[in-house]
Amino acid sequence: MVRIDVGYRIDVRENGGDKLMPEKRQCVFCEGKSLSKEHIFAQWLLKELEIYDKNVSMTHASVIGVPISNRNHAFSKLINGLVCEKCNNGWMSQLEGDCKKHIINLGVSIK
């Protein structure tokens, strides 16, 4: 099992009293508002590494690093919702496509 610590950023609303609200959501690269569901790990890479259906244990932590909960998810289900459709389907897809054969070759040389 692989363990990854994931810290979600949660900001307290200035006028919201005791409610915790996520910060305003926008693309981390271009600040676009039309967000997509980008897979954190490319599906082809998970299959290449034979970990597509393997679980990863993640710690959900507060902004100061205090663990809130632990969750298990399949690698293939991990999604980042902070990248816009334009970036995800544009330059990020192009970059992944350009690097794919090199990454696969690296994996083959390691095995």
Ligand SMILES: [Zn+2]
């Ligand atoms: Zn973007």
